[in-house]
Amino acid sequence: MKSAFRFLSFLCAIWFLAACANNIFQITQSAPGEIDQAASTPTPTPTPYYYIVKPGDTLWTISQKVGVDIEVLIQVNELSNPDVIQPGDRLLISKKVTISGKPLPTPTPTPIPCMQGCIQPPEGCVVKGFRARLDGMKLYVLPEDAIYPVQRGETWFCREEDAIAAGFVRWTPSGPKIP
Amino acid sequence: MMDIRFSLHPTLLRAFQRALAIVLVLGLLLSISPPRPTQAESDPAPPPDAARVIELITSLSGEEPFQTTRIYDRRGILLADIDDRGRRTIVGYNEIPDIVIQATIATEDRRFFQHQGIDYLAIVRALWQNTQSETIVSGGSTITQQLARILFLSPSERYEQSIQRKLKEVELAQFLETYYTKEEILAMYLNMVYYGNQAYGIAAAAEVYFNKSLSELTLAEAALLAGLPQAPAMYDPFRYPERALERQRTVISLMQEAGFLTSSEADALRAQPVLFHPYQRPRNRAPHFVNYIRDILIERFGTEGIHRGYQVHTSLDLRYQALAERIARAQVKRKGKKYRFSNAAVVIIQPQSGGILAMVGSIDFNDKKIAGQVNMTTVPRQPGSAIKPIVYAAAFERGWSPASIIWDLPVYYTLDGRRRYAPRNITGRFYGPLRLRMALANSLNVPAVKLLQAIGIPAVLETAEKLGIKAWRQPQDQYGLSLAVGGYEVPLLELTHAFATIANQGVYTPLYPITEIRDGAGRVVFQAKPRETQRQAISPLAAYQLTSILSDARARRMMFPRPSPLDTSQITAVKTGTTDGWRDNLTVGFTSYLAVGVWIGNTNNKPMRNAVGVYTAGPIWHDVMEAIWADESLYDALGYADGVLPQGFILPPDTVTIPVCDWLPGKFTPRCPRMVEEVYPASLPTSLPTGRDRGYCLPAGAAPSPPEAYFLPLPKDTRSAAAARNWVRKRFLRAVQHLNDCDTTPNKRPLVKQPKLLPPRQWVLSAEKMKTSVHLQASNQYGE
Numbered sequence: 033m034k035s036a037f038r039f040l041s042f043l044c045a046i047w048f049l050a051a052c053a054n055n056i057f058q059i060t061q062s063a064p065g066e067i068d069q070a071a072s073t074p075t076p077t078p079t080p081y082y083y084i085v086k087p088g089d090t091l092w093t094i095s096q097k098v099g100v101d102i103e104v105l106i107q108v109n110e111l112s113n114p115d116v117i118q119p120g121d122r123l124l125i126s127k128k129v130t131i132s133g134k135p136l137p138t139p140t141p142t143p144i145p146c147m148q149g150c151i152q153p154p155e156g157c158v159v160k161g162f163r164a165r166l167d168g169m170k171l172y173v174l175p176e177d178a179i180y181p182v183q184r185g186e187t188w189f190c191r192e193e194d195a196i197a198a199g200f201v202r203w204t205p206s207g208p209k210i211p
Numbered sequence: 212m213m214d215i216r217f218s219l220h221p222t223l224l225r226a227f228q229r230a231l232a233i234v235l236v237l238g239l240l241l242s243i244s245p246p247r248p249t250q251a252e253s254d255p256a257p258p259p260d261a262a263r264v265i266e267l268i269t270s271l272s273g274e275e276p277f278q279t280t281r282i283y284d285r286r287g288i289l290l291a292d293i294d295d296r297g298r299r300t301i302v303g304y305n306e307i308p309d310i311v312i313q314a315t316i317a318t319e320d321r322r323f324f325q326h327q328g329i330d331y332l333a334i335v336r337a338l339w340q341n342t343q344s345e346t347i348v349s350g351g352s353t354i355t356q357q358l359a360r361i362l363f364l365s366p367s368e369r370y371e372q373s374i375q376r377k378l379k380e381v382e383l384a385q386f387l388e389t390y391y392t393k394e395e396i397l398a399m400y401l402n403m404v405y406y407g408n409q410a411y412g413i414a415a416a417a418e419v420y421f422n423k424s425l426s427e428l429t430l431a432e433a434a435l436l437a438g439l440p441q442a443p444a445m446y447d448p449f450r451y452p453e454r455a456l457e458r459q460r461t462v463i464s465l466m467q468e469a470g471f472l473t474s475s476e477a478d479a480l481r482a483q484p485v486l487f488h489p490y491q492r493p494r495n496r497a498p499h500f501v502n503y504i505r506d507i508l509i510e511r512f513g514t515e516g517i518h519r520g521y522q523v524h525t526s527l528d529l530r531y532q533a534l535a536e537r538i539a540r541a542q543v544k545r546k547g548k549k550y551r552f553s554n555a556a557v558v559i560i561q562p563q564s565g566g567i568l569a570m571v572g573s574i575d576f577n578d579k580k581i582a583g584q585v586n587m588t589t590v591p592r593q594p595g596s597a598i599k600p601i602v603y604a605a606a607f608e609r610g611w612s613p614a615s616i617i618w619d620l621p622v623y624y625t626l627d628g629r630r631r632y633a634p635r636n637i638t639g640r641f642y643g644p645l646r647l648r649m650a651l652a653n654s655l656n657v658p659a660v661k662l663l664q665a666i667g668i669p670a671v672l673e674t675a676e677k678l679g680i681k682a683w684r685q686p687q688d689q690y691g692l693s694l695a696v697g698g699y700e701v702p703l704l705e706l707t708h709a710f711a712t713i714a715n716q717g718v719y720t721p722l723y724p725i726t727e728i729r730d731g732a733g734r735v736v737f738q739a740k741p742r743e744t745q746r747q748a749i750s751p752l753a754a755y756q757l758t759s760i761l762s763d764a765r766a767r768r769m770m771f772p773r774p775s776p777l778d779t780s781q782i783t784a785v786k787t788g789t790t791d792g793w794r795d796n797l798t799v800g801f802t803s804y805l806a807v808g809v810w811i812g813n814t815n816n817k818p819m820r821n822a823v824g825v826y827t828a829g830p831i832w833h834d835v836m837e838a839i840w841a842d843e844s845l846y847d848a849l850g851y852a853d854g855v856l857p858q859g860f861i862l863p864p865d866t867v868t869i870p871v872c873d874w875l876p877g878k879f880t881p882r883c884p885r886m887v888e889e890v891y892p893a894s895l896p897t898s899l900p901t902g903r904d905r906g907y908c909l910p911a912g913a914a915p916s917p918p919e920a921y922f923l924p925l926p927k928d929t930r931s932a933a934a935a936r937n938w939v940r941k942r943f944l945r946a947v948q949h950l951n952d953c954d955t956t957p958n959k960r961p962l963v964k965q966p967k968l969l970p971p972r973q974w975v976l977s978a979e980k981m982k983t984s985v986h987l988q989a990s991n992q993y994g995e
Contacts, residue, residue, distance in 0.1 A: 041506040042610075064479065093583070095585065096585060096586070096589075096590070102584070104579075104815075107461060153868045164507075164511040165507045165722070166507050166510065166725060166728075166737060168513060168721070168744075179510060179513075179514070186684075203513065205513045205515045205516070206275075206512075206513045206515040207511070207512040207513040207515075207516030208511075208513070
């Protein structure tokens, strides 16, 4: 009986010591500087290297989308005439430079299809419906429209009639014509 | 009458004289043909107001005249003009002072009120004068003819000296005279004609040259302006002031001739100096915000449509903007070198109205080195841990609570069948069983990923969308488990908006950076209606549970030791974020009436050095909050003009608080070190754990309690359950027994001692007493 009690208190002591050790261990471990860096991501968003110019893009809209100064875009891409960029042009967004100063071989050019979080259109469907941020009005644009690329696409239609049937109104440079 | 003196080649001159002669003859013929409608004579239209002038010009020229659109801050301070096409403000006839009308008529067309569109007398005189002097001294164009030219002829046609053009002009002038009153014609003319220096119309001219409104013009100034339309470039008052003054003298003489001035008045006027006060464009103090507003306007009204003279009233408050900018700049200056960051962005949102009080897109718009023109509040960036509250919001919406238990133990997930993803905490350690409160407050990665795995990615995407995150629009299968730790980009504006929704008891209000738009005629074309467009995004309870965790300074102590910039003088809820490779640092936090988001980093995505959100973005967030609280005069923008801000957060009705056993991360023992109160819906899930829910019993507070209050369940899947069991065994040397049927009756608890119940948390506040300030004691539960 007594030995059993001793054994138990021995166990208790060990448990106590273990707990203490655990505590000390923890205090020394919680480094205050490093807090909440997100864990390595399994599907990281690729660093953009190239941007493929879409119809209606201007250097300004591209610089806004990719977060690179317009001057830098002009310099890096050695654009002689920055007013002329063609849809399909490939713009270098960032250059990786090794310590020796040599540029790294560029990985497979990664086009940034939708920087603003838009949805890729189904094949051949280019009528883009969106809601105006001002008042939520349902509008649709076509690729030739000036604001086509900067919109956050919401709904894609293959024909204008479908967009109209869904209650969307055609956007025009002088404002939508409300029927 | 044209009064341009310049020599002309004799052949050209002769051609012109011939043209004028033909005009004279044809004009006489034409003047007989269209009879004036009798109706117009018997019932003359009243002098047109601004709206009527716009209507007339639009119907005649086929397009609405462009006007300067102005953007104001919330207190009516002008932020910027949109005047790329030129400046113009259309005014009604009665708003034009008589002196302007007199000076214009005397200069351009003395018999304007008498003639029928063509002043033959003037033409004859012009012809005679021109023949005499062998140069063109004057042309005989009336105001009506000039208006016809502006309205109907294309710019290239306008300056063409041909008989056809002249004939067309005469015909059109007579058309105008037939159908419109003299007041209408004069009002259209004074609003359309160009005065130089991008000023179209008399109101814009008064503004551009004298920085005055029309009614403030003096006679001398009116005389100067009236002389400009003939040759705005030649008489440009800024470039050739002496020519402009000479021209003004001529106008004064013409006014005297026309009988509008006596000779003594004219002399007095000539002696009077004219002072130019060029219009100062408002210094653009919120360039990113103005561009953002411009974008929204273009999106709705089109690239041409924005030039319609809108008065755009926005939610921005320049005082908040200046304050945020100053604090952000100071922090970059102070700590930028140490952590290697060069830029910061701040956005302040008012949750109830959806208004943006400040938008600092970069610390210097004009600094090319940091790509200052890029608005870092609207560019999508990885949010890091700052996204975790969204995941927890989705969980709380689906029955989880801050007291729910999650096991922070090594785990891996197999991605696309091959690669393994093993989430790790920043400390590299695993902390065993945890309540969600501790997991979120200390920003642990493993529990966040496990939680996401448990509730599913679609659930989180749905909740995020409801809260205000619009950036995640890809198909659901494009998103992986790194969603829980901020692997997917979100603009700071949207992230802060989502926090604002949580701050507003889960009620989503669309962003309303624009509060009201009036068109050129003063009619309201848009008004923000936050109350009518709000919707409950997540339940008030879920919002409260999140808020209570994010404002729980005790719970986050392990990771955020004192002193921490996250601790503020008033109760706030806050979350930080740091992304992979030290690229972005965030701190987003809120009170019930204010949400502030801060980003720190490098625009070109260059990594910082050992920079974590709490020490880089945190101080900016802290200082912005404190600076706002310190200045009572700012409270009106938050909806509390009386100078008393509410404290804490509203506890939703139909809830109960129940004490549950709590422990620090990694320090679980079956004997509870303390009890804390958690909030539960009044209808509690009280079902007892069954034999299948294997786990450990914990001491409970008062019955009835939800099972998680007194029962520590093992994870459901066998692999994790085995790991959990091992973890417990290793630490407690089999001292703990599995108890499948925990006894919840108060005196039959599995453990001996009832632990001390902690006093209520800081954030607990009685409902509907938002305005009563609650006195709170700082508590010291963790032996600090």
